[in-house]
Amino acid sequence: MSDALAGLRVCDLSGQLAGAGATRWMAAFGAEVIRVEDPVRQGQWDIMRGAPPYKDDRRGIERGAAFNNHNVEKLGVTINLRTVAGRELLADLIATSDVVTENFSAGVMERLGFGYDRLRELRSDIIYVSNCGFGHTGPYREFRSWGPIAQAVSGLTHSTGLAGAEPAGWGFSYLDHTGASYMVMAVMMALWHRRRTGEGQWVDLAVVEAGANLHGADLLDWTVNANPTRGPGRPDSNRSRSPLMVPHGVYACGGDDAWVAIACRHDDDWAALVEALGADAERLELDHPDLVTVERRAAFEDDIDRRLGLWCRDRSRWEIEALLREAGVPAAAVATPPERIDGDIATAGRDLWPVVDHPEMGAIRVDGLPVELSATPWSIDYPAPTLGQHNHYVFGTLLGRSDAELDELAAAGVL
Amino acid sequence: MSPDRGAGLPQPAGPGPLTGVRVVELAHPHCAFAGKLLADAGADVILVEPPGGSAQRRHGPFVDRKQVAAAFLGDEELSLAFWADNTSKRSVVVDLASGPDRRFFRRLIAGADVFLEAEEPGALADLGLDHPDLTGRPLSGADQGRTKPGPPPVNEDLIQVSITPLGRVWRHPVAERHRQAAMTDLTVLARGGPLWMCGYDDHGLAPMRGRGDQAIRTACHHAVMAALTALLARDANGGQFVDVSMVAAANVTTEAGTYGWFAARQIPFRQTGRHARAGLTEPTQMRCADGRWLNTGVGLRSGAEFAAVADYIIELGLVDEAGPELMAALDRGAEEDRITTADIDADPELRAVFKAGRRAMGVIAAHLSAHEAFVGLQGRGVGCGVVWSPDEVLDDPHLIDRGFPTEVYQPQLDRTVIYPGPPIRFGATPMAIRSPAPRLGQHSDQVRREVR
Numbered sequence: 001m002s003d004a005l006a007g008l009r010v011c012d013l014s015g016q017l018a019g020a021g022a023t024r025w026m027a028a029f030g031a032e033v034i035r036v037e038d039p040v041r042q043g044q045w046d047i048m049r050g051a052p053p054y055k056d057d058r059r060g061i062e063r064g065a066a067f068n069n070h071n072v073e074k075l076g077v078t079i080n081l082r083t084v085a086g087r088e089l090l091a092d093l094i095a096t097s098d099v100v101t102e103n104f105s106a107g108v109m110e111r112l113g114f115g116y117d118r119l120r121e122l123r124s125d126i127i128y129v130s131n132c133g134f135g136h137t138g139p140y141r142e143f144r145s146w147g148p149i150a151q152a153v154s155g156l157t158h159s160t161g162l163a164g165a166e167p168a169g170w171g172f173s174y175l176d177h178t179g180a181s182y183m184v185m186a187v188m189m190a191l192w193h194r195r196r197t198g199e200g201q202w203v204d205l206a207v208v209e210a211g212a213n214l215h216g217a218d219l220l221d222w223t224v225n226a227n228p229t230r231g232p233g234r235p236d237s238n239r240s241r242s243p244l245m246v247p248h249g250v251y252a253c254g255g256d257d258a259w260v261a262i263a264c265r266h267d268d269d270w271a272a273l274v275e276a277l278g279a280d281a282e283r284l285e286l287d288h289p290d291l292v293t294v295e296r297r298a299a300f301e302d303d304i305d306r307r308l309g310l311w312c313r314d315r316s317r318w319e320i321e322a323l324l325r326e327a328g329v330p331a332a333a334v335a336t337p338p339e340r341i342d343g344d345i346a347t348a349g350r351d352l353w354p355v356v357d358h359p360e361m362g363a364i365r366v367d368g369l370p371v372e373l374s375a376t377p378w379s380i381d382y383p384a385p386t387l388g389q390h391n392h393y394v395f396g397t398l399l400g401r402s403d404a405e406l407d408e409l410a411a412a413g414v415l
Numbered sequence: 416m417s418p419d420r421g422a423g424l425p426q427p428a429g430p431g432p433l434t435g436v437r438v439v440e441l442a443h444p445h446c447a448f449a450g451k452l453l454a455d456a457g458a459d460v461i462l463v464e465p466p467g468g469s470a471q472r473r474h475g476p477f478v479d480r481k482q483v484a485a486a487f488l489g490d491e492e493l494s495l496a497f498w499a500d501n502t503s504k505r506s507v508v509v510d511l512a513s514g515p516d517r518r519f520f521r522r523l524i525a526g527a528d529v530f531l532e533a534e535e536p537g538a539l540a541d542l543g544l545d546h547p548d549l550t551g552r553p554l555s556g557a558d559q560g561r562t563k564p565g566p567p568p569v570n571e572d573l574i575q576v577s578i579t580p581l582g583r584v585w586r587h588p589v590a591e592r593h594r595q596a597a598m599t600d601l602t603v604l605a606r607g608g609p610l611w612m613c614g615y616d617d618h619g620l621a622p623m624r625g626r627g628d629q630a631i632r633t634a635c636h637h638a639v640m641a642a643l644t645a646l647l648a649r650d651a652n653g654g655q656f657v658d659v660s661m662v663a664a665a666n667v668t669t670e671a672g673t674y675g676w677f678a679a680r681q682i683p684f685r686q687t688g689r690h691a692r693a694g695l696t697e698p699t700q701m702r703c704a705d706g707r708w709l710n711t712g713v714g715l716r717s718g719a720e721f722a723a724v725a726d727y728i729i730e731l732g733l734v735d736e737a738g739p740e741l742m743a744a745l746d747r748g749a750e751e752d753r754i755t756t757a758d759i760d761a762d763p764e765l766r767a768v769f770k771a772g773r774r775a776m777g778v779i780a781a782h783l784s785a786h787e788a789f790v791g792l793q794g795r796g797v798g799c800g801v802v803w804s805p806d807e808v809l810d811d812p813h814l815i816d817r818g819f820p821t822e823v824y825q826p827q828l829d830r831t832v833i834y835p836g837p838p839i840r841f842g843a844t845p846m847a848i849r850s851p852a853p854r855l856g857q858h859s860d861q862v863r864r865e866v867r
Binding site (some may be wrong): 003004005006008017024029038042044047048050051052053054055057059065066068069081116131134135137138139140143144145146148149150151152153155156157158159160162163166167168169170171172173174176177178181182184185186188189190191192193194195196199201202203204206208209210212213214215216218219220221222223224225227228229230234235237238240241242243244245248249250251252257259260261262263265269276320325328329331332333334335336337340341344345346347348349350351352353362364365366367368370371372373374375409 | 838
């Protein structure tokens, strides 16, 4: 087990990917993350609990592979917060925690009786991080959000695709992963401040704001130069204007749905590309002296893309990647999941896919972390908790409830 | 919509959560955003630039020159890419090719908590400025440490955060030729998985990159998270080397693209405006009356949502438009407490009801502007999102109400400019743009006076 965050206890009411993905980081670095689930709905407030994909096509509340992936290394308890006794248990747990995390819609925690003021009563220096699509203030504060919704409202969907076409958007919840990253930053920055000053705080994370902070120069091009991001030639996101790179695209290769990405960062890359293409560059007139500077290439970008496309069309993407990498030009096959997971030393060489042994699913791989810390490495050995798996440890050992009390609570539908 | 504010946070002014943390950032476009996040959070981020300035200063788009008030400003002060990613930092020019400046850099590092860089493997070692040289510690447990003799270490508690395309530290032996490759945002997204997932139903069209250097930003997020983790671990563990692989970061942020393969050997394929899946799914983006799009999220999942959409269709006078079959399906959905993902997967009837719910949202969307449909549906408890273009986000009433668009005085223009605001709202210690991106060497004298 990692000891980077040893001694840190997180009362984790969060779920889905945007919340669970955050506390997963802390758990992999040794924090004690106690995930609280609702026994009445079998934890299915989290849409991934028991949901597909399934291993071996075997369904069940403990068999959701996404849930397992997002909740490794955590402890799991069940508390029915509709009951007075359940709310008392949660209060006890919060009083002994450093951090409370949740990603309900705004207002839910207050309705449960656990708004920030109450949390502070329970523990004066508590760090409370709420994470929702739109945050806890403003006209949309009660709106519901999922990754794709937050991506749409923050501009990230529109900025991905061809000019003049329907937005292609992101083919996965990029902003759930990213919202989780900002939630980690929020917790850790607040912890750093508390360590220095003793002061806790509430952090109101609105994923739409995290998303809207990812556009780089595009927003300033609007606010400074009045160049809108909607309009002719925009977004055309496979091209690069910041910085200007030509060629910069994704080209069809030999094979079914086979593609290669090629980017010339500067004129030296272009020269190397032309040299690597050899006689083909000459045949396709890509060796034309007019094309040696990026400004000139930008004027002929469609034509260059067409000619480079002709060269790629009959070659394998792996052959192209190898040839251009050898020449020092950024080029990469568009990799499928098995190709990047099972066939790439860049991931396997880092043990990026740890295996956990799940009581119902058996051995199954999960995402690792893309960072190596030389003194305090992450570790992922344990699968997601089953419903209420750690009730005895958390309520008994940590909170001091007796077995008899726990039996009573279970019989009363509190656990 | 109601203009009143909920029980919310005050917007504090004052020091950020990382006040007192000193970061030395060696300018590189791949780590600039990580430095900005730390700087906006209150860390003292000293951007070390070569005499010609960071490469990012030569990245467009540039300020339209007609606007530039101060004629003395050189080209290196007009990059909007640089402005965006370098707020709240100080700039010091250091020529690492010169011996005295290398000595100055080592003194600078002596007082730093974090050293952030994105240099190619080997580049810092050639200068005698890599982690082992600065700290006396190896890059990893398996590493031999310093490779050549040099001056003694200056800061053994230093946290060095390195961002490279493939990473520098390997848990298994990897041949030299696989350890390094020239890569850009685009090629990282290609090799790391996201590109395979994004694009259009028409597979004659190429997979699509998400605009805005997201592979670089994802790596920067992990760099910041790891730096903070290492800072919190420092009392017990001392300094350390933090290695971020851009390709690995892309790999572990592709959601079902990865766990679908682990669990069920599913290979998803790209579908317009929605999640890649191993099977074809229904469209989720609905075209609205103003030509904009509405994202319908996870669709209708509860009886209350089905009932709300049915009522909204009636209220808008769209019952005929929807047709009896669709209205009947909405009534059927309203009978369910909840429809889970597992239900949709297993039960054909509920699957049909679920699909009808999505179509009904499309009926509403087609008769309203995207923003009207968004506010109307959300106001009735139905999740969905207007597809804004990035510039439109700054005009969104919610974000304006929250004070997200931020005015920053921009000396090059002698006026204020709107920037996107803080991504995280701390109740006590704000993240905020504290100053515009520095001019090249703006703080050279100041920093050199501080570091003796």
